Amino acid sequence: MSTVTVMPTSLGGTRYKEVKEAMLAALTAQEWKGGEVIPSEKRLAERFGVSIGTLRKAIDELCAEKILIRHQGLGTFVAQHRRDRHFFRFFRVVRRDGERTYPAVTLVNFKKTKASALIAAKLGIESGARLFVFTNALALHGKVVVIDTVMLPEATFPDLTETMLRDRTDTLYNFYQDAFGINVTGTDERLRIARASELESELLKIDVASPVLEVERIAYSLNQKPVEYRLTRINTEEYEYIASKMKDGES
């Protein structure tokens, strides 16, 4: 019976919420890592001093938030970002006929800079704090359609290098998870029309200042802290942005 994880019954509302918070804390502390199995429900119920039913309610919510994944007969796992799994949860560009494909990513540039007041506010960091900024060109069906400009606080991604970004073998969010223990659990996105910059128009093979769909994204970690700021620009001549919940076959 671990004293660290026993919870007061009086604070924070209900038992299962307390259990949920304790599990989020354990996940944030990387006690269990992406893709790993967590202890059985019986063990966790003992550890937290609650009944199985209560423990299950906490896990129910974590599964609904796609932080954990249950597999009957196997166990409960820490959700992992993978190209072949939850990729289309965050990548919402599809061809107009509905055809979905994985993008071929090319790193266009990478630099270290300092956060402007605007970016700092979005990321909840101090103005002037060190920042990584890099741009990816994403090709679908052999044609560049999407340009991502990604901004990451150095404090959250220490020692990130251009080489690490080039050598990653899976998705960006999988990389954040494996290399930095950062679990992206949700995003806020706002869409509007923008005009293609010179670099963008060149990569997208459209005229300068052509209208493109801009997506401003803030990605949040397990503890609801912003960890990534991203501006995406999409050529929607043949593709579009799909906003709704995917059906079960979201994969």
Add this chain to the structure above:
Amino acid sequence: MSTVTVMPTSLGGTRYKEVKEAMLAALTAQEWKGGEVIPSEKRLAERFGVSIGTLRKAIDELCAEKILIRHQGLGTFVAQHRRDRHFFRFFRVVRRDGERTYPAVTLVNFKKTKASALIAAKLGIESGARLFVFTNALALHGKVVVIDTVMLPEATFPDLTETMLRDRTDTLYNFYQDAFGINVTGTDERLRIARASELESELLKIDVASPVLEVERIAYSLNQKPVEYRLTRINTEEYEYIASKMKDGES
């Protein structure tokens, strides 16, 4: 013990799923209408021949899908679309500074026509089936920013008239619910850039063929049947489309 609502234990998977389907059927049949309270959990458990826990699990899912709403001490209610409640669940246009406001709606035109093959496919009806088409201009902060063109199958909305649309006092989806018993429970949306038509440019006070954000929406009813097809066009100079889940204060 009603024989109508007793369910076979063998079919359709699990007990609570069966209960959920039976409740969806009762809602579709308008046994309980929008805004009304449904029977207590104890009564429903007796009616369906399951324990309270099982009945609760069915209701849990219906609440998660925003079909029902629980109020402790009061009862469980059929969710109702209301300007002051779930309005921003489906209206996703906000000013760039984040300010949200209710649109002032003006009905621009209304006509009866027949479904093209394309529209018919989207609505799951037969090509050439009778259709209502109407256009609304939506003003935010005193300025027209959004143009909605809405298409409704006559078979689903019999005897709809222009007057009914003008005289409605709450939201469109509230009107569908009260006047036709149609509960919109979800939408699919796709976004892309389009060019303003002559009418749109006039209403939006922008040049003809200016780029506008187009949102193509299919709205689904309780039984997952498409009930509305809508093309929205947004001037994103001062406003934007917010794609992410709202926080709890979504109202």
Add this chain to the structure above:
DNA sequence: AAGTGGTCTAGACCACTAC
């Protein structure tokens, strides 16, 4: 066969609302 999560039960007690 052993271990896992999935479902279901039959209650107890608590918190909130209305009268």
Add this chain to the structure above:
DNA sequence: TAGTGGTCTAGACCACTTA
């Protein structure tokens, strides 16, 4: 005070996975 939903329990039994 009575009735509602909200939480929690301690188990039983089922279905699935691995060995």
